[in-house]
Structures are given as structure tokens and as C-alpha cells.
Amino acid sequence: MSEYLTSRTAVCFLGAALLVYPLVFSGAFYLDIGVTFLLAAISASAWNIVGGYAGQVSVGHSMFFGVGAYTPLVVYTLWGWPPIAGIPLGIALSIGLAIVIGMPTFRLTGHYFSMATIAVAELIRIFFGTWDMVGAAIGLQGPAVARSFWDLTFRSELPYYYIFLGVLAILLATTAALERRRFGFYLRAIKASERAARSLGVPVRQTKMQALVLSAIFTSVAGSLYVIKTGFIDPDSAFGILISVQMVIVAALGGAGTLFGPLVGALILIPLQTATNSAFGGGGTGLTYILYGGIIVVIARFEPGGLFELWQRVAPYLRKRAHAA
Amino acid sequence: MVIVQVIVGGLLLGAIYALFSSGLTLIWGMMNFINFAHGEFVMLGMYVALLTVTWVGGGPAVFVIAAALALFVLGVGIYLSLIRYVIRGPMLAQILSTFGLALLLRYSAFWIFSANFVSLPQTSLGGTLKLGGIFLPVAQLVAGAVAILLTLGLHLLLTRTTVGSKLLAVAEDRAAAMLMGIRPDRMQALAWGLAAGSAGIAGALMATAYPWSPSVGETFGLIAFVVVALGGFGSVLGSLYAGLIIGLIQAMSAFWLGAIYKDIVVYGLFVALLWLRPQGLMGKKG
Numbered sequence: 168m169s170e171y172l173t174s175r176t177a178v179c180f181l182g183a184a185l186l187v188y189p190l191v192f193s194g195a196f197y198l199d200i201g202v203t204f205l206l207a208a209i210s211a212s213a214w215n216i217v218g219g220y221a222g223q224v225s226v227g228h229s230m231f232f233g234v235g236a237y238t239p240l241v242v243y244t245l246w247g248w249p250p251i252a253g254i255p256l257g258i259a260l261s262i263g264l265a266i267v268i269g270m271p272t273f274r275l276t277g278h279y280f281s282m283a284t285i286a287v288a289e290l291i292r293i294f295f296g297t298w299d300m301v302g303a304a305i306g307l308q309g310p311a312v313a314r315s316f317w318d319l320t321f322r323s324e325l326p327y328y329y330i331f332l333g334v335l336a337i338l339l340a341t342t343a344a345l346e347r348r349r350f351g352f353y354l355r356a357i358k359a360s361e362r363a364a365r366s367l368g369v370p371v372r373q374t375k376m377q378a379l380v381l382s383a384i385f386t387s388v389a390g391s392l393y394v395i396k397t398g399f400i401d402p403d404s405a406f407g408i409l410i411s412v413q414m415v416i417v418a419a420l421g422g423a424g425t426l427f428g429p430l431v432g433a434l435i436l437i438p439l440q441t442a443t444n445s446a447f448g449g450g451g452t453g454l455t456y457i458l459y460g461g462i463i464v465v466i467a468r469f470e471p472g473g474l475f476e477l478w479q480r481v482a483p484y485l486r487k488r489a490h491a492a
Numbered sequence: 493m494v495i496v497q498v499i500v501g502g503l504l505l506g507a508i509y510a511l512f513s514s515g516l517t518l519i520w521g522m523m524n525f526i527n528f529a530h531g532e533f534v535m536l537g538m539y540v541a542l543l544t545v546t547w548v549g550g551g552p553a554v555f556v557i558a559a560a561l562a563l564f565v566l567g568v569g570i571y572l573s574l575i576r577y578v579i580r581g582p583m584l585a586q587i588l589s590t591f592g593l594a595l596l597l598r599y600s601a602f603w604i605f606s607a608n609f610v611s612l613p614q615t616s617l618g619g620t621l622k623l624g625g626i627f628l629p630v631a632q633l634v635a636g637a638v639a640i641l642l643t644l645g646l647h648l649l650l651t652r653t654t655v656g657s658k659l660l661a662v663a664e665d666r667a668a669a670m671l672m673g674i675r676p677d678r679m680q681a682l683a684w685g686l687a688a689g690s691a692g693i694a695g696a697l698m699a700t701a702y703p704w705s706p707s708v709g710e711t712f713g714l715i716a717f718v719v720v721a722l723g724g725f726g727s728v729l730g731s732l733y734a735g736l737i738i739g740l741i742q743a744m745s746a747f748w749l750g751a752i753y754k755d756i757v758v759y760g761l762f763v764a765l766l767w768l769r770p771q772g773l774m775g776k777k778g
Contacts, residue, residue, distance in 0.1 A: 224587040271766040278526040290759035456599040463592025471585035
């Protein structure tokens with residue numbers, strides 16, 4: 168009971184901290200870190216539904232992010248619609264993609280799914296680089312000045328911060344609700360042992376498919392939010408492998424398959440990334456990804472449960488020490 | 493005549509695809525494990541060749557053997573320090589281990605060698621052979637022939653020798669193999685050494701004929717997935733045929749559709765295979 172209360176207090180505290188953060192740190196630099204953090208947390212939480220809870224490790228989630236990022240600027244460029252109108256289109260296409268990949272691979276072992284995700288993401292990246300309607304390798308540009316409120320083109324990053332925070336709240340609430348339902352138990356059963364789950368009557372393929380579709384929807388929305396804020400997209404920043412890497416590492420560092428794992432991961436990695444980038448300038452990006460690769464290997468080797476599980480193991484010892492002292 | 497030229501070029505490159513893909517399929521067949529860093533092994537083989545030529549000198553035989561040894565040691569080291577521990581772990585750990593390794597190797601290569609394309613200085617394999625209207629660069633011809641021979645050699649090693657039987661015994665039933673006095677860890681380390689070594693040789697062979705940069709590892713890794721999916725997971729002979737077919741398909745689509753579409757066609761084929769025939773041409777059902 169007290170465990171439950173403390174975790175509840177922690178959540179309220181975290182929520183309050185995120186709400187007032189831009190009011191306390193109102194400088195453009197800190198606001199930018201905040202917005203980047205929220206976007207990373209949204210993307211990783213979306214990945215977490217299929218990669219963490221269902222244990223189907225996607226290493227090509229950039230395909231959903233990228234589709235969601237392109238459609239707002241496609242509807243703007245082709246028909247002059249406000250970019251936000253492209254969000255449903257991005258969602259629809261992402262669901263289609265999820266079905267194309269999930270249907271064949273979910274009959275097979277998890278490795279096939281991982282290989283298919285990375286191959287399809289790369290396929291789409293190269294394809295968009297040659298497709299003139301979406302600007303080929305140069306990409307697309309959004310409205311520079313807002314024509315109406317619905318273009319959602321703001322000078323300050325403050326409105327984006329609160330929009331992103333709202334989406335993150337919806338995503339986490341959805342995940343939390345699913346966690347407690349039959350669907351959540353199905354997912355955990357599949358992750359623990361697919362064969363055992365099937366023998367107990369869990370509709371394995373169907374459940375994995377639902378998790379992937381849900382994950383694809385939110386990842387696509389994350390892509391749309393990204394592009395509405397930056398107003399510009401090209402094949403690499405939409406479908407590049409590093410977009411997928413970021414989702415995987417943020418979720419896995421904090422704790423894949425836990426509600427707040429991705430949040431914790433983003434809380435650590437985004438400031439770290441900003442620090443290495445500003446410390447090493449342009450060359451820092453390369454160094455960041457060497458570091459990311461190293462962190463991913465260390466997590467896989469020593470702590471696949473991420474920091475969350477490490478904390479659960481270490482916390483009792485620390486508490487005992489504190490009592491003894 | 494041009495089309496014959498395209499076909500021959502595709503088959504020669506396909507032979508090298510077959511060689512490095514056979515390493516990936518060996519690992520999959522032995523331990524149901526997908527190595528996401530396999531393309532990076534090929535890329536490292538290329539740089540080992542370059543460094544050997546610049547520092548030590550010597551002909552192709554020297555740098556190909558150097559790449560084979562360096563990557564064999566790397567493969568064994570990676571198995572002993574990393575793979576051994578994650579192989580029985582959750583799926584997340586299995587996939588993230590080599591995925592993280594791929595990033596680490598790729599971006600370290602970018603850091604050390606820069607993103608610029610490089611190529612080997614003129615080797616003794618220069619020159620072109622003119623055969624009935626077709627031009628055959630000697631380097632490509634030798635590389636392709638050696639790659640086919642080595643892939644066949646790996647197939648024979650697995651099917652005709654005691655070591656091969658031991659490897660297959662571990663793949664079949666780890667516990668039973670242990671009861672027969674085989675050390676599974678040693679055999680699996682050997683498999684990783686062979687897999688990485690063959691990727692290293694393939695890289696060094698390709699380095700004689702094509703320029704490269706650190707980014708090629710990602711492409712080769714994906715091509716190896718497609719080759720293995722087509723040939724059947726776990727079948728070395730299958731990956732030999734599939735490598736040649738993929739090389740051919742790539743060359744044809746580059747010729748008819750344009751160079752940029754060659755990878756789109758090949759990755760598209762991968763998705764089609766997953767839908768239509770996930771066990772590949774020669775594999776067992778996964």
C-alpha cells in the first residue's frame with residue numbers, strides 16, 4: 168500500500184514538475200531541451216507498446232515516425248491544407264504499414280519481425296529520396312508564417328511544449344489503462360513465453376498485431392508533431408536509422424515494458440545528448456552515436472531490464488542501509 | 493552484349509554476397525540468432541585490407557589473410573564477451589546486443605576513417621580481360637571466383653568434416669552434444685569466428701574491386717538478410733545460390749531502372765519473401 172502511495176506521489180510530482188518547467192526555465196535553450204525531451208519520450212513510449220510490453224523488438228520504427236512526419240507537409244504542399252490535417256492520413260498509412268509487416272512476421276519467431284522492420288524502414292527511406300512528389304532528397308517545407316491559427320506555426324516553443332505534454336499524457340494514460348486490462352496481461356504472457364501463452368488460449372498473433380498497430384499510431388503522431396514544430400522534413404530525418412535507434416535506446420535505458428521507463432530514459436539521454444553536441448560541436452553527433460551503441464550493448468549484456476529493474480533490485484539495499492545508519 | 497556484361501558483373505558481386513551471407517546463415521542455423529552487425533564485419537574487413545596495404549604492403553593474398561585473421565579473432569572475442577551471455581536472455585537483449593554493436597562499430601569507423609569513400613591503391617590485380625566483347629576487370633573476376641570457392645569450402649567443412657559434424661551437433665541439440673564430449677561454447681565461438689572471418693574475407697575481396705565508406709556496412713547487413721531469407725535460414729548452399737541471384741537481380745534493376753532502385757528492388761523482394769515463402773528456397777520452416 169505504501170509502495171503504491173509513494174509511486175503515486177512520484178507521478179504527481181513528476182507531472183507537476185513537467186507542467187511548471189517552462190515557467191521556471193523560460194530561456195529558449197531550456198525550452199528547446201524540454202520540447203526535445205517530450206518528443207523523445209512520446210516516440211519511445213509509443214515504441215514501448217510493441218517493443219517493450221509485447222517484446223517484439225522493432226529496429227525500424229522510423230518508418231511510422233517518417234510517414235507521420237511527411238503527411239502533414241504533403242497535404243500542405245499539394246493542397247495548401249494546414250499541416251495538422253495530415254495527421255489522420257499519417258495514421259492511416261502507418262496502420263497499413265503495420266499490417267504489411269506484422270501479418271507475415273508474427274507467424275514466425277521474433278527475429279523475422281526485427282529484420283523486416285529495419286529492411287522496410289530503409290526501403291522507404293531510399294524510395295522517398297527518389298520520389299519527386301515528396302521533394303526527393305531535398306524534402307518538404309511547411310508554412311513559414313502562420314496563415315491561420317490552424318497552421319500551428321508559433322514563434323515561441325512554449326505552445327509546442329504544452330501540446331506535446333498533452334499528447335504524452337494521453338499516451339501514458341492509454342498505456343496505463345491497457346496495462347491493467349486483459350490485453351496487458353496477454354502482452355506480458357506473450358513476452359514471457361509465446362508458446363505457453365498460446366497453449367493457455369491467448370490469441371497471440373492478434374494481440375501482437377493490435378500492439379503494433381497501436382504503437383504505429385502513436386509513433387506516427389510523434390512524427391507529425393515533430394514536423395509541425397520544425398516545419399521541414401527530409402528522408403534522413405524522417406526514416407533514418409538513427410530515429411529508430413533513439414526510440415530503442417530511450418525505452419531500453421529507462422526500462423522497456425514499464426510505463427515510465429521511456430520517460431526516465433529520455434530524462435537522462437536528452438540532456439546528455441545536448442551536452443555532447445554542445446561540447447564537441449558538429450563532430451559530437453558521431454560521438455553521440457558511438458556512445459549510444461556502447462550504452463545499448465551494455466544494457467543488453469548486463470541489464471536488459473533497464474535502469475528501472477536495476478533500481479528495483481538496488482533500492483531495498485539502500486533502504487536497509489538508510490535504516491541502519 | 494551490354495546485357496551479358498551486366499549479368500556477369502552481377503554474378504561476380506553476387507558471389508561475394510554469398511560468401512558473407514553464408515556467415516550470417518551459419519550463426520542463424522547454429523543458434524537461432526540474428527547478427528545485426530554482420531554488415532559491419534564486412535566493412536571492417538575492407539578497412540583491415542586498406543590498413544594492411546598501407547602499413548605492411550604485400551599483395552592481395554596478404555591483406556585477404558590479414559582480414560580473415562583479424563575478423564576471426566574479433567568474432568570469437570564478441571562471442572565470448574557478449575553473445576554467450578545474451579543468447580539465453582530475453583529477445584530484447586538478443587536483438588539489442590548486436591544492434592548496439594553495429595552502431596558502435598559503424599560510428600567508430602566514421603570517427604576514425606571519416607565518411608569519405610576510399611579505395612585500395614592499385615594492386616597486382618589491375619587490368620581488364622577482354623573475352624568475346626565483354627570486359628572483365630581481373631580484380632572482380634578473382635574476387636568472385638575466390639568467394640565461390642570459399643563458400644563451397646565452408647559448405648564442405650560443415651558437411652564433410654569432424655569439426656562440421658560437431659558444429660551441427662551443437663546446433664541440433666546442445667545438451668546431447670555435451671554428453672558426446674563436445675564443448676558447445678567452444679563450437680559456438682568457432683562458428684562466430686568463421687562467420688566474422690568469412691565476412692572479413694568478403695570485405696577484403698570487395699575492397700580490391702570497389703570503393704567504400706563506413707556506411708556500406710548497413711547496406712551489406714541488409715543484403716545479407718535478404719540473401720539468407722531467400723536461400724533459407726541455416727543453409728550455406730542456399731545462400732550461395734541466393735547470393736548469386738540477388739547479385740543478378742541488383743545488376744539487372746540497376747541497369748533497367750537506374751542505380752538508385754537496385755536496393756529498393758532487393759528490400760522489396762525481402763518483404764515479398766516474408767509473405768510468400770518465409771522458409772526461403774532451401775530452408776526449414778522457421
